[in-house]
Amino acid sequence: MDEVDRMIDMGFEAQVKKIMEVLPPGDMNPYYTGKGRPERLTMMFTATMPPIIERMTASYLNRPVTAMIGEVGAAVESVQQDAIQVPDDDQKKVKILKDIIKSHQFQPPIIIFVNYKKTCDYLSETLNEFGQRTVTMHGSKTQDQRELAIQQIKDGEADILIATDVAGRGIDIKNVSLVVNYQMAKNISDYTHRIGRTGRAGRTGTAITFWNAKFDKEVLTDLKEMIMKSPISQCPDDLRRHEAAQTIRNIDV
Template identity: 45%
Template sequence: MIDLGFEPDVNKILEFLPVSNQKPDSDEAENPELMGRNLHSAKAKYRQTVMFTATMPSAVERLARTYLRRPAVVYIGSAGKPVERVEQIVYFVTEKEKRRKMCEILGKGIEPPVIIFVNQKKGCDVLAKSLEKLNYRATVLHGGRNQEQREYALASLKSGSKDILVATDVAGRGIDIRDVSMVINYDMAKNIQDYTHRIGRTGRAGKEGTAVSFLTKDDSGVYYDLKQLLITSPVSTCPAELMNHPDAQHKPGTVMTKKRHEETIFA
């Protein structure tokens, strides 16, 4: 909800929650004997607020600092980074080459389930129908589907009646499908955070996984960050085309051209 711009609304709701029965913000809160005194009293019982989040962007961190008292934070792996068991593979392609390359990869006999990410809802539907025509068992998950349809799509993948889930970033967070062998970014994510969440659908629970991404010239905004992830991954290799690409040498917006630099100095 915060990602969608509802941070003020969430804060407004939380402001109206009762605060008269909060736990003390002191060492007393760690004392089980003191905290247990009012355990059986409905009126005097302390209120407990628990927040679970897979990520901690600045907006969520502000929320946590405001409303949580003496919170415990547990990190599994490295925050904001893909797990080291996921091999990241990158191909530079044109839009017309994507479908052929995808079929070439799937034709190698990849163990299901597989998740294919597409940026647009319409693109999901079109790609899923194309896969079905090629005798692949595919289903769809995106924001245009109602809750019943979404649950059916996930259940189909988990039960094995479908092998491939074609999805938007709706499937990038908050879902756990066991033993996803491969994630394919048919359309590259718009930012490195979404990319990290997407490929986190594989390589879970101690398993190894593979993440394949198709890059086009329109994805240059993520070249630098993607390069950094690849060169720090112990199981991935950064292709020379990305390593040496001009747009991968600096983070977008951080390098000023020589002409603009001179204009700044003499302004």
């Protein structure tokens, strides 16, 4: 089950448990040799491992093993992370975004993440007028429309994918040079998945996040800590020192 944590987040815990309960017996395991008691091989893939998934593995799996590449829940070391404090003004934010694009520092394909589909459509229209070739993905798009958008990016018919978190997981677009969080993710888990669209398959990538203390104060501490953990990133002083990024975590003893 791929991105099983997201399935739980979306309220499908009961359905996931039902799937686990009705899976076929172990003799369906392609690695079963026919010797001894058959056991089913069950695999879950995710970039984050919240406690509820750990509890499920203990409940349904025999001798569960966790294989980790890097640190669970952390961004990969091949992604250089940056954060830009932006004003609460879409025109000024768009200007910053346009400056990044027209710098030609980053080659297509580029992915821009937003939180709302209306922002997705607005940015697409604005950047198209700016001379960019964009496609969009959000919750109101059909599966065929989503697949077409991905294919256009892969075929070079479009340069920029503007998307909500529906594109944060489960898609693989090669050679994404830049991910822009035009709107910061609502939690650090989604942020991790978003920026994981770049820096894949041995390549390096860049993730730039626009942040505003008015809207993002709940995640600024996590964002600061995530950037500071990266060996190839440097946390900007305005984020590192901002009062909203100084939250002290409660530790259960």
